[in-house]
Amino acid sequence: MKRSLSRAGTTLLAVLLVLTAQVLVAVDRASAADPFTGYLMAHFTGESASGEQLYLAHSRDGLHWTDLNDGAPALLSTVGTKGVRDPAIVRSPNGDRYWIIATDLRIASGTSWSDAANRGSTSLVVWESTDLANWSAPRLLNVAGAISGAGDAWAPEAIYDPASGDYVVYWATNATLNGVKKHRIYYTRTRDFRTVTAPALYIDRPGNQGVIDTQIVESPGGVGGFRYYRASADGQITIEGSNTVLGSWTRIGDLSHMGISNGATGGNVVEGPMWMPFNGRNEWALWLDQFATGRGYMPITSTNLGSTNNFRTVSDYSLGTSRKRHGGIMSLTAAEESRVLARYGTSRPVNRLQSFNFQDRYVRHADFDVRIDANVTPAQDAQFRIMPGLADASGVSFQSVNYPGYYLRHVNYDFVLAPLDGTAQFQADATFRQVAGLASSSWSSFQSYNHPDRYIRHYAYQLKLDPVTTATARGDATFRLTG
Incomplete structure (x- = not known):
């Protein structure tokens, strides 16, 4: 009896699966015919x-x-x-x-x-x-x-x-x-x-x-x-x-x-x-x-x-x-x-990163190196789209406006603008956590995803990834996103 019930249940399940499959196929065909x-x-x-x-x-x-x-x-x-x-x-x-x-x-x-x-x-x-x-x-x-x-x-x-x-x-x-x-x-x-x-x-x-x-x-x-x-x-x-x-x-x-x-x-x-x-x-x-x-x-x-x-x-x-x-x-x-x-299809706004302690200077790329400069020419060298973090969507990554597909990343603690190569290493190197500014909480600082003891900062106007332990370093590691 139990075997008969089992067979009946199996038969019923098979019928239901067939009917479900037919419904799904019908839905798919209808959508394809739209x-x-x-x-x-x-x-x-x-x-x-x-x-x-x-x-x-x-x-x-x-x-x-x-x-x-x-x-x-x-x-x-x-x-x-x-x-x-x-x-x-x-x-x-x-x-x-x-x-x-x-x-x-x-x-x-x-x-x-x-x-x-x-x-x-x-x-x-x-x-x-x-x-x-x-x-x-x-x-x-x-x-x-x-x-x-x-x-x-x-x-x-x-x-x-x-x-x-x-x-x-x-x-x-x-x-x-x-x-x-x-x-x-x-x-x-x-x-x-x-x-x-x-x-x-x-x-x-x-x-x-x-x-x-x-x-x-x-x-x-x-x-x-x-x-x-x-x-x-x-x-x-x-x-x-x-x-x-x-x-x-x-x-x-x-x-x-x-x-x-x-x-x-x-x-x-x-x-x-x-x-x-x-x-x-x-x-x-x-x-x-x-x-x-x-x-x-x-x-x-x-x-x-x-x-x-x-x-x-x-x-x-x-x-x-x-x-x-x-x-x-x-x-x-x-x-x-x-x-x-x-x-x-959603276009992300264009931003610049303004230096906290040199407020006439902005993060820019030049020959794929990254620094802070005033009076950037062409202006697009200092423009980025703030994207969801490549390694962690809760973080951020900086994509160049005039070089789509190129991102700011650190290599040996120095920064370059480089084309995304799809590797996990690149994604980690190009991902940062946006936190309250280390020199002013109304500004922002950017903590490295894969080196959390280090932040984006400028030193002699060059962008670096460094630990931040002094007041000068806190100023160097603080930026404002502007339109």
Whole structure:
């Protein structure tokens, strides 16, 4: 009898779990089907100390963009080369999970392009989220390691394939095949961006012509005759169409008639084609990175991708403050947009740190050293955003206004302005507890997070991290936050 009751209870529990799962799936599908209200762009900014990290931007209309997170990196890679380029955002069909995948590459560390292409990382950097606001720690996914002689894994993208119920991840790898070494597009499959199938060849151009930067966009209504369109950098910016992700593709044309190429025919030489469907209408933008001239992204638009002659140039657009390099754009529902803006869209005020005992002087950086000076020029060298402490949110960290992503930190008890590298040591060195001023309680002093017996102070106008034991030191360690 007890066994029968146990079985009945187990059966009932299983039914309830199934029904609960069905309800959850229904909720997720409903949220994924909500109308789109905005756009999120993931990108990097260039080969600077903090440029090869993950940046975010937001737009209401798809053409005019605002930098998020006060222009600082939103996510940092602390794995592999400790830098990322070419990020792509992936949404699950139910809208309940998101991934960012990116090239594991940091040219700013001193890596040459030859080394990056021939002896570079064969892994992608992956972040995962359930809400677009809180992200996992970065992890490496080795997608190209099984390709014989693989030199790299560049510009990854992923698209859900309804035919197989999983994701097709595709990227460019430089390897020798049939006696020719060049970049080709390979693909693999995954359901969780943790395990992948063996890599397979996806796109190969004739002869010595390589191909990189492929990106696919879906046209649900089949406008132009195909369900999917892809753009690739292969000397031209080539547009192709297909009705299946991994089926046969038809070459539609390129952009040479617009004076745009990937170098084969000169003109405006671009790379990193980035698709963006406009919300609520059958129109697409194809953003192109004008890397050869350093002008950044420009959009061209089309209402029918069935012919490249349908593309038109656009003059009314703005990309915000930071330079935007090869990335990806995802449309946002109102709920997604609200979460993203709540996490990354709030701008923190700009402050200066005024010295208590030299009140005409302010903390400033100069050639990445930190001191107190009067009449600071340019003024932004003395301006900081007071952020939640990197190592402890109850503390504070000082982010530079004119070098977003750079923070005041101590190194051997001296202060420098340095790019956040994601390490625990950096976070601790750049975190301080704001306490009542040691020389005046109406001012503030800043106690070191990882050396609590020491405070920020100036000595001979240089910023130091010192114990405070004298009246002079108490004055030196007292500051006021001003607007």
